[in-house]
Amino acid sequence: MPERATRSVHDLQLWVGACVRAIADAARGRHVGSVVLGLGRDVDPARALAAWMALADDPALVGASLRCVPNTHVLVCLDCRHEYQGGRLARCPSCGSSALAVAPTPPVTVIEWAVAGAPIGEGTVNRPRAQDESARGRTLARDGS
Numbered sequence: 001m002p003e004r005a006t007r008s009v010h011d012l013q014l015w016v017g018a019c020v021r022a023i024a025d026a027a028r029g030r031h032v033g034s035v036v037l038g039l040g041r042d043v044d045p046a047r048a049l050a051a052w053m054a055l056a057d058d059p060a061l062v063g064a065s066l067r068c069v070p071n072t073h074v075l076v077c078l079d080c081r082h083e084y085q086g087g088r089l090a091r092c093p094s095c096g097s098s099a100l101a102v103a104p105t106p107p108v109t110v111i112e113w114a115v116a117g118a119p120i121g122e123g124t125v126n127r128p129r130a131q132d133e134s135a136r137g138r139t140l141a142r143d144g145s
C-alpha cells in the first residue's frame with residue numbers, strides 16, 4: 001500500500017517534470033507568465049501543485065502562475081483525423097462527423113501557457129531606461145515649444 005502511493009507520487013513527478021521541461025524549452029529564454037495543466041481524473045491537484053513547486057526551478061518559470069483543470073478526453077475524428085478535446089458524444093468541430101475514437105490521455109499534460117512579456121535579462125533593465133529617455137524627450141519638446 002505505501003509502496004503504491006510512493007510510486008504514484010514518483011510517476012506524477014515524472015509527468016510534471018516533463019511538462020516543466022517542455023515549457024522551459026518552448027519559452028526559449030522568455031519569462032512564462034501563466035501555465036494551465038490538464039490533470040487526469042485520478043490525479044490530486046494538490047499533489048500536482050506540490051510537484052510543480054518542487055520541479056519548476058527553471059528561471060523561465062519563476063513566478064509563473066499555475067492553474068490545474070480536469071483533463072478532458074482527446075477525441076480523434078475517424079473521417080478527417082481532426083484531434084480535439086471534448087466529451088465522448090461531441091461531434092467533430094471540423095467536419096461534423098460522429099465517428100470518433102478516444103485517444104489515451106496522459107495523467108498530466110500542458111493545456112496552455114503564456115509568455116509574461118520581456119525576455120530574461122532584457123526588459124527589466126532596458127525598458128525603464130528607454131521609457132525614461134522618451135519621457136525626457138517629451139518634456140524637452142514641451143519645454144521647447
Ligand SMILES: [Zn+2]
Nearest residue numbers: 077080092095
Ligand atoms: Zn472530422
